[in-house]
Amino acid sequence: MQRRAQGTLFSSVRYAPEGKREDNMGAGHDHSLHQNNEGKVAIAAGLTGIFMVAEVVGGIISGSLALIADAGHMLTDFASLLLAWLAFRIGRRPADWKRTYGFDRFSILAAFVNGLSLFAIAAWIIYEAIKRLRDPHAIEGGLMLGIAVVGLIINIVAFYILTRGKKENLNIRAAALHVAGDLLGSVAAIVASIVILLTDWTPIDPILSVLVVLIILRSAWNVVRESGHILLEGAPEGFDRREVIAQLSALEGVHSIDHVHAWSVTQERPVVTMEVTPQANADANAVKHAIKDWLRREFNVDHATVEMRSPTS
Known part of the structure; x- marks a missing residue:
């Protein structure tokens, strides 16, 4: 009896934007688009990682x-590009009985940890900048210029590759913004x-280094704030429960x-989840679908659980 109950009561239907139906265990992702974006992010991450090592070596030498x-x-x-790549890879894994929402939340947790690490990196750079201002070191401007120009070219190439991806994808947008900042x-x-020269x-040199740090800190704060909000089960952006209740209550x-x-x-x-009490003569099923349609249209909510109570006059 328990297995039958699970099959009838707990397998809710989710309506995807493409018009497909999927149960609450499905991810509903377009795998071809994910693989395409995954490849673009992998190339950009490879370019960035290789040149990052070259910059460290060049910075030490110069x-x-x-x-x-x-x-x-x-x-x-x-790290951001690697996170985006891992999110695409892990996001392919289907939901299971232990993780009914799948593995999408992995990218949020990793982003939160990554954001915190940026503060440590920024603190180290500021510390080194203060030391350099107190005790200036000789710098090979020619070598520094050559490495910086190559870095600019690589960043332009990486940004071009990323902007050819699906622009409305959050991981692609975040990665592109990071590269644009770089x-x-x-x-x-x-x-x-x-x-x-x-x-x-x-x-x-240390003065402009501090300016770069300010870019890092701003990005770090946004990453920590947004990922922390999601991890704390905060409401989606723009979702005001009071306003939502007022507008839904006005529906027929x-x-x-x-x-x-x-x-x-x-x-x-x-x-979104909610309880709805329909009017006495209303079609409860029609009311439920009207509410789900409104949530999908206004907030792009494809997974809404609307529990219908007994009608009241």
Whole structure:
């Protein structure tokens, strides 16, 4: 009897935007698009990772903190790209009896840890910048300039590859934004090297390094804030429970809305549950579908559990 109950009561139907039906164990992803995006992210991650190592070596040889700082920024980009790649890989795995939402939340947890690590990297760069300002080191401006120019070219190529992906995908957008931010880091290293070659004024190197750090901290804070909000089961962006209740209560056949809860598995997968009391003469099934259609249209919610109570007059 228990197995029959699970088959009839707990297998809810989910309506995907493409018009397909899938049960609550399915991921409903387009695997061809995921594999395409996965390949683009893998190429961008490979380019970023290889040059990140080159920048560290070049920064040590030339004595440029700006190059090392930019390498630290590229490390955050590499981690972000690697995270996006892992999210595509792990996201292919189907949901099971232990993880009924699948493995999408892995990317959120990894993003939270990655965001916290950025603060440690930024603190180290600021510490080194203060030391360099107090005790300036000789810097080989020519070598620094050459490495920075190559880095700029690689960042442009990586950004081009990523922007050819599915732009509405959260992982692709986040990765592209990280690489776009790193373009500024490469420009800063180029500017610092030119100033050093023309004026031999080495403090420009740690000063611009701190500017790169500010970019890292801003990105880190956004990653930690957004991923932490999702991990704490916060409401999806723009979802105000009070406003939602007011608007749904105005739909035809709705008497009252109670116990509204909204959260996100990932930023792209909002989930809503609620209890609805229909009016006495209303078609409860029609009311339920009207509410689900409204949630899908207004908040892109494809998975809504709407429990219908006994009608009231």
